[in-house]
Amino acid sequence: MTSPAEDERVSFSHDELMEITRSTLKELIASDELLSYLPPDVTAEEVAAELALRHGQSMSINLHKENGQIWKVVVPKGGRVVDLKRAIRRSVNAQLAREGVKKKISWRYVWRTNHLAFEGQILDDDSASLVDVGIRNKCDLRFVKRRREKNFSNRRLSMKS
Template identity: 40%
Template sequence: MNDLKNIAATLTHDELIEVTKSSLCTLTSCDSLLNDLPLDIVTEEILLLTAVEHGKCITIYISRENEQKLKVIVPQNATVRELKKAIQRHFELYQRRIGLGVKISWKYIWKTYQLQFDGIILDDENSSIDNYGVNNKVTLAFRKKRKKNKKF
């Protein structure tokens, strides 16, 4: 234990962070239960994955045109607004992991696109996703809104 303290005392802060990260990567890659987790996982993701295992949260897949599905975790009694916030958080983490730093206007996204489940549009922000029949491991479609014809 004293040897570890002596080594830690000789390292700079950045070197200590690097050693810690590499040790955690080695541990998670060798463990059969943890090896599918991303190497830069954040605390929020760990808490959500634990909540899914305890049955407090559900996993929802978001299907996008010509893109891979997004896996989003939300509480069972989440509202449509909370689902949209979870999609935003997940997508921002996804972008950070692949190295994209593009700023997204979510206000524009939600004005232009909508979420659908079995042809039903999730349009009431304050309504629970249960009211639309959304439950664990379902796929929601991310579709462009249709323009309404304006009458003069």
């Protein structure tokens, strides 16, 4: 014999369940005072980063581009320069996806042609600790074009001697 609760089971398709989940999460995030400013299509990683920021486990960094645009990046407090670069990549890719930009960024090219700079200091050592460099919460960083070394092949030959 089946109970009345079992007889009234409702079945949903995968797409219906996904939409129910999305709308429920959207309502929960919108009603939370700490997370209400996040975009409606926020990822779990972005929520975790914002919660870590609120609990003092991460820091927010403003990255200024040459065109005046500012990207907000959240990175762990004990992070290194390479962690910052990864956070920039994730943050920018997510922002471009939200804006509907289909263009793929070659991050290898970006890091080959640009440095990150903090208060005039070039961050060229990926293993350097952000705290040791002096980066703290709400710091401003900038992209700086890499200077091209002239006579690179001559320099390489002189180094072998």
